[in-house]
Amino acid sequence: QKEVEQNSGPLSVPEGAIASLNCTYSDRGSQSFFWYRQYSGKSPELIMFIYSNGDKEDGRFTAQLNKASQYVSLLIRDSQPSDSATYLCAAGSGGSNYKLTFGKGTLLTVNP
Amino acid sequence: SQTIHQWPATLVQPVGSPLSLECTVEGTSNPNLYWYRQAAGRGLQLLFYSVGIGQISSEVPQNLSASRPQDRQFILSSKKLLLSDSGFYLCAWSRLRIEGEQYFGPGTRLTVT
Numbered sequence: 001q002k003e004v005e006q007n008s009g010p011l012s013v014p015e016g017a018i019a020s021l022n023c024t025y026s027d028r029g030s031q032s033f034f035w036y037r038q039y040s041g042k043s044p045e046l047i048m049f050i051y052s053n054g055d056k057e058d059g060r061f062t063a064q065l066n067k068a069s070q071y072v073s074l075l076i077r078d079s080q081p082s083d084s085a086t087y088l089c090a091a092g093s094g095g096s097n098y099k100l101t102f103g104k105g106t107l108l109t110v111n112p
Numbered sequence: 113s114q115t116i117h118q119w120p121a122t123l124v125q126p127v128g129s130p131l132s133l134e135c136t137v138e139g140t141s142n143p144n145l146y147w148y149r150q151a152a153g154r155g156l157q158l159l160f161y162s163v164g165i166g167q168i169s170s171e172v173p174q175n176l177s178a179s180r181p182q183d184r185q186f187i188l189s190s191k192k193l194l195l196s197d198s199g200f201y202l203c204a205w206s207r208l209r210i211e212g213e214q215y216f217g218p219g220t221r222l223t224v225t
Contacts, residue, residue, distance in 0.1 A: 032213075034213055034214075036216075042218075042219075043200075043202055043216040043217060043218050043219045044156070044202070044216050045216070046213055046214070046215060049213050088155075088156070090214075098144050098161065098163060098206065098212070099158060099161065100158075100214055102155050102156040103155065104154065104155035105155065
């Protein structure tokens with residue numbers, strides 16, 4: 001059973017702080033990893049994807065991947081109240097069946 | 113740019129009634145298409161995916177079915193709804209390649225009473 005594990009939270013950070021969201025995955029064949037943001041009552045929105053070991057930065061967001069440790073993280077710098085949402089981590093299936101495995105998400109609250 | 117539509121946005125149906133949810137994608141060809149369900153407090157559950165017209169793979173045996181009558185149209189159906197079918201139904205698409213990123217539609221919130 002392929003699994004993606006996330007701390008359900010809630011993770012609470014003050015405005016302006018760095019929020020750190022973590023994810024582990026079980027399938028060593030996974031090659032691609034994704035972070036989605038989901039506001040309450042809305043559908044998930046893709047915010048970052050990463051394929052290679054190391055860091056990938058996009059604005060205030062940095063995704064980090066360590067395939068040896070099977071660990072993915074998302075850092076949000078200068079956190080804003082508008083970042084308050086559930087963050088879903090997903091891992092590609094490996095192979096050719098085009099599927100993603102999603103974690104259950106971490107609820108982030110940014111306090112003004 | 114690509115756009116994905118789902119309708120209806122919300123639906124309240126009695127137990128035992130039929131269901132039909134529709135999803136269409138604009139601005140791309142030959143997409144992979146997916147149906148997910150997100151129940152309250154639970155993660156995303158993949159129900160069906162399709163890599164082409166008429167090609168449907170089922171992930172979870174249940175009273176739901178899916179069809180893909182056209183390249184960019186994906187339909188989720190049920191002949192008789194159960195209370196446990198309540199949830200947030202999401203359609204997603206990805207480009208035709210291995211492990212492509214998926215993009216979600218706005219979703220349909222279904223309540224079975």
